[in-house]
Amino acid sequence: MSLFFQSLVLGVLLGGLYALLAAGLTLYFGVMRVVMIAHSAFLILAAYLAWFFTTETGLDPLLSLVVTVPLFFVTGVLMQRLLISRLRPATLTMMSVLLTFSVALVIEGMLGFVFSGTQRRIRLPYSGDSIDLFGANIAVVKLIAFALAAVSLGALFLILKKTQFGQALRATIQHPDAARLIGINTDRIAGYGFGLGLSTAAIGGTALALDSTIYPSLHWHWIGPLMAIIVVGGLGSIPGAAIAAMLLGLGQSLLQIPLGTTWAQTLFYVALFATLMVRPQGFFGGRLAQRF
Amino acid sequence: MTDAVATDTRIGLATEGLRKSFGGVTAVDGASVQFHHGKVNALIGPNGSGKTTFFNCVTGMIKPDAGRATYLGDDITGKASHKIARAGIGRSFQLCRVFPRMTVMENMLVAVRSTGLRHLARPARSDADVDRARELLARVGIDHLERSEARDISYGQQKLLELAGVLMGDPETIMLDEPAGGVNPALIDRIATLVRDLNAEGKTFLIVEHNMDLVMSLSDHVVVFDRGRQICEGPPSVVQSDPRVLEAYLGI
Amino acid sequence: MRSVSRAVGLLVLAVAVLAFPSLAPDPFILSVGVVIMSYAVLATSWNFVGGFTGYISLGHASYSGLGAYATALLVIHTSLNPWVAMLLGGLVVAALAVPIGIASLRVRGASFVIVSIAMVLILLLVFQSWGEFTGGSNGLRVPRPFDESVLRPEQHERFFYLHAALLAVALLAWWAIDRSRFGTGLKAIREDEDKAQSLGVPTFNYKLTAFVISAFFTALGGGLYALWFGFLDPIFQFSILVGSYMVLMSLLGGIRSLFGPLLGAVIVGYAVEFFKNQYGDTQFHLVAMGLLLGLVVLFMPDGIIPALSSLLNRFRPQAASIREVSAGDLAEQRRTASAATSTDDESTDRLSEGAQR
Numbered sequence: 001m002s003l004f005f006q007s008l009v010l011g012v013l014l015g016g017l018y019a020l021l022a023a024g025l026t027l028y029f030g031v032m033r034v035v036m037i038a039h040s041a042f043l044i045l046a047a048y049l050a051w052f053f054t055t056e057t058g059l060d061p062l063l064s065l066v067v068t069v070p071l072f073f074v075t076g077v078l079m080q081r082l083l084i085s086r087l088r089p090a091t092l093t094m095m096s097v098l099l100t101f102s103v104a105l106v107i108e109g110m111l112g113f114v115f116s117g118t119q120r121r122i123r124l125p126y127s128g129d130s131i132d133l134f135g136a137n138i139a140v141v142k143l144i145a146f147a148l149a150a151v152s153l154g155a156l157f158l159i160l161k162k163t164q165f166g167q168a169l170r171a172t173i174q175h176p177d178a179a180r181l182i183g184i185n186t187d188r189i190a191g192y193g194f195g196l197g198l199s200t201a202a203i204g205g206t207a208l209a210l211d212s213t214i215y216p217s218l219h220w221h222w223i224g225p226l227m228a229i230i231v232v233g234g235l236g237s238i239p240g241a242a243i244a245a246m247l248l249g250l251g252q253s254l255l256q257i258p259l260g261t262t263w264a265q266t267l268f269y270v271a272l273f274a275t276l277m278v279r280p281q282g283f284f285g286g287r288l289a290q291r292f
Numbered sequence: 293m294t295d296a297v298a299t300d301t302r303i304g305l306a307t308e309g310l311r312k313s314f315g316g317v318t319a320v321d322g323a324s325v326q327f328h329h330g331k332v333n334a335l336i337g338p339n340g341s342g343k344t345t346f347f348n349c350v351t352g353m354i355k356p357d358a359g360r361a362t363y364l365g366d367d368i369t370g371k372a373s374h375k376i377a378r379a380g381i382g383r384s385f386q387l388c389r390v391f392p393r394m395t396v397m398e399n400m401l402v403a404v405r406s407t408g409l410r411h412l413a414r415p416a417r418s419d420a421d422v423d424r425a426r427e428l429l430a431r432v433g434i435d436h437l438e439r440s441e442a443r444d445i446s447y448g449q450q451k452l453l454e455l456a457g458v459l460m461g462d463p464e465t466i467m468l469d470e471p472a473g474g475v476n477p478a479l480i481d482r483i484a485t486l487v488r489d490l491n492a493e494g495k496t497f498l499i500v501e502h503n504m505d506l507v508m509s510l511s512d513h514v515v516v517f518d519r520g521r522q523i524c525e526g527p528p529s530v531v532q533s534d535p536r537v538l539e540a541y542l543g544i
Numbered sequence: 545m546r547s548v549s550r551a552v553g554l555l556v557l558a559v560a561v562l563a564f565p566s567l568a569p570d571p572f573i574l575s576v577g578v579v580i581m582s583y584a585v586l587a588t589s590w591n592f593v594g595g596f597t598g599y600i601s602l603g604h605a606s607y608s609g610l611g612a613y614a615t616a617l618l619v620i621h622t623s624l625n626p627w628v629a630m631l632l633g634g635l636v637v638a639a640l641a642v643p644i645g646i647a648s649l650r651v652r653g654a655s656f657v658i659v660s661i662a663m664v665l666i667l668l669l670v671f672q673s674w675g676e677f678t679g680g681s682n683g684l685r686v687p688r689p690f691d692e693s694v695l696r697p698e699q700h701e702r703f704f705y706l707h708a709a710l711l712a713v714a715l716l717a718w719w720a721i722d723r724s725r726f727g728t729g730l731k732a733i734r735e736d737e738d739k740a741q742s743l744g745v746p747t748f749n750y751k752l753t754a755f756v757i758s759a760f761f762t763a764l765g766g767g768l769y770a771l772w773f774g775f776l777d778p779i780f781q782f783s784i785l786v787g788s789y790m791v792l793m794s795l796l797g798g799i800r801s802l803f804g805p806l807l808g809a810v811i812v813g814y815a816v817e818f819f820k821n822q823y824g825d826t827q828f829h830l831v832a833m834g835l836l837l838g839l840v841v842l843f844m845p846d847g848i849i850p851a852l853s854s855l856l857n858r859f860r861p862q863a864a865s866i867r868e869v870s871a872g873d874l875a876e877q878r879r880t881a882s883a884a885t886s887t888d889d890e891s892t893d894r895l896s897e898g899a900q901r
Contacts, residue, residue, distance in 0.1 A: 105834030112827030377744035391735035
């Protein structure tokens with residue numbers, strides 16, 4: 001029973017991180033109809049930067065966010081402006097996949113080049129600490145990671161709902177032509193949307209570095225589940241992605257008890273196929289998916 | 293038109309309570325419309341009155357949220373667009389769509405009706421099809437461009453190609469979304485003549501158009517849309533003087 | 545003129561391929577030749593779906609990997625003739641491709657790519673974990689189709705020709721589809737799917753058929769490779785990188801051209817083998833591969849063959865004007881032939897010609 005409860009809590013914590021990262025992927029898709037394969041490669045890059053920051057300075061990896069978040073935001077804007085926007089609209093979806101895929105390869109290769117293929121892990125004074133939560137034994141780093149993800153997701157939600165920029169962004173996602181008609185500079189908004197999406201990778205990467213062993217090709221383990229999440233949630237729907245992320249994160253965590261880690265991962269792909277067969281537009285909103 | 297045709301009021305394409313909304317915006321709001329078979333029908337209305345969305349709902353490009361569409365009494369609601377094409381309804385697109393990297397001839401051959409697997413292996417260029425394609429290209433006046441890629445010909449020529457391509461599928465009913473949009477007056481005349489000739493040969497037309505002179509001179513039956521539904525219908529002369537139409541267009 | 549030069553080109557290509565084994569200075573070069581041929585088979589097979597429909601699959605390693613494992617497992621467990629096993633493996637994979645295609649082609653674009661990548665990841669997971677059946681991470685040894693008396697270089701030579709034969713069949717099939725009614729429909733889907741469907745093309749069935757044909761040939765390519773190489777490891781069989789090689793090769797050569805993927809395979813395949821030989825297993829080839837793919841996507845999405853032919857046309861003014869002349873000729877003929885037609889006709893002629901200039 002306590003094992004079940006433990007898995008449940010761990011599932012929620014994992015789901016939070018998935019939700020944040022899937023929200024980023026959804027943003028790219030929403031503003032540009034781009035399936036950003038390099039999202040998880042940036043995630044691992046951020047994790048490496050956090051690890052590097054801590055091993056070099058001895059400071060807490062969370063402080064690396066001060067650098068990585070703005071850096072990733074700018075990188076996202078530049079990537080949209082300099083790379084994605086060069087593609088012809090007619091073949092944008094397909095070609096952007098290839099372009100972001102090539103970015104992922106370059107990042108993976110450079111990480112291997114600079115930091116070697118060795119597995120890395122941050123050692124923190126509180127790495128081994130854990131709290132007893134209603135009988136479940138939860139590592140402190142996992143709680144911190146979740147809190148980071150939850151706060152960022154909340155901030156993202158507020159930005160989208162409350163700010164003028166958020167409104168413009170949502171208008172661009174829902175109806176780009178109409179957004180242009182009412183005077184929104186959709187190109188600029190798309191750039192910022194990209195930057196915002198990439199910022200989630202910066203935060204997610206730091207959270208990941210807190211309690212995971214990292215290596216350059218790790219991003220392939222993330223991109224599959226994340227893409228499954230955004231399809232299940234309905235391409236282009238941020239709340240949909242968040243709900244799907246929570247459910248699948250929980251499911252994965254619970255299935256690990258009877259099936260083991262490897263087979264539990266197949267849940268994402270089963271969910272992906274089931275969704276495409278039964279309800280290709282996704283389960284939680286996502287009008288966009290019908291057309292793409 | 294002759295008297296015999298005038299008494300023929302068979303209903304071709306018709307809708308009942310057709311509805312489609314995008315997010316919070318209702319583009320087609322319970323449209324119940326009847327178009328006359330064998331005639332040139334026009335669908336007019338101010339910008340954003342839902343004409344193109346109506347077109348797309350009827351031709352299966354998008355699924356309506358509610359309501360029914362029928363063609364000659366058969367239910368075609370929500371059917372896939374290739375099935376609707378095979379039921380005998382061809383269409384053009386608002387901003388002229390041709391296959392840019394295919395030659396003019398290849399563009400024509402896409403619409404050749406082929407059913408069943410044994411047709412798949414057939415060479416694309418069966419002589420009969422090519423001859424028919426040439427005939428149609430000659431009819432719209434671009435047969436000398438047969439070997440050019442569609443992206444290399446002018447916009448007006450692309451419009452003619454699109455029309456010829458639709459004709460290649462031999463539809464009974466042809467829906468044209470702004471056939472006169474963005475083309476010069478000489479070409480508009482040419483298109484108008486084509487529509488009249490084809491109609492005399494028995495084709496039904498349904499035209500969305502903003503060029504009122506063209507609509508009034510060409511059509512037998514006009515349907516006026518405002519805010520996603522029909523507000524008035526009838527012969528051009530009647531519609532022209534209807535106060536509701538003026539109100540919709542001018543907002544008086 | 546054009547058909548003659550094409551025939552000469554084909555002849556040169558065939559002679560070059562047939563002569564390669566006897567020209568290769570040592571068995572290593574010969575084995576590189578086999579690898580490049582294998583890439584050419586895979587890229588050409590990929591191009592059945594990528595080139596005709598424009599749907600980019602990054603996960604075609606799924607089908608080559610499945611074909612390889614299906615062939616190997618059939619040979620091991622049923623003692624079937626290896627060539628029959630290979631064909632059967634191809635058919636099994638084609639059957640598997642049907643539900644995968646249905647799931648991924650029903651909605652447009654993005655989900656196709658997502659599923660293609662997901663397939664590779666899921667298969668890697670399954671084949672690594674399912675040890676007792678697939679050999680797991682330890683790999684699977686595949687019995688050789690030719691007995692021990694056939695020496696290494698001889699093996700390479702035979703497999704080189706076998707790959708060349710499979711490539712020829714795949715090219716022939718591609719060519720046949722290209723000029724069929726089916727092919728016209730597929731190309732229309734690539735250009736504008738909605739428009740194609742509105743003209744009556746059953747787009748979903750067409751896409752699915754192309755996809756299954758592509759999976760079939762890819763699986764045969766994988767099976768043949770398995771019989772040659774004699775050893776399968778999930779991490780190399782179900783590798784995103786292998787799938788992206790197919791994309792890069794086809795794209796670089798030109799996905800609209802029959803021989804584009806072959807040309808791309810020769811270039812990229814040679815480069816990959818060169819880098820592996822020169823720099824070993826560093827991360828450098830990832831960076832190189834990523835940069836090359838990015839450059840192709842950004843600056844040469846149509847590939848080398850179309851770029852070269854348009855370049856040639858630019859340097860040969862008379863070649864560029866051929867179309868112009870023939871178009872004018874045709875118009876002239878028509879005018880004289882139908883001298884009695886209305887003035888309407890004349891006006892469009894002038895109109896269209898004016899627009900052409």
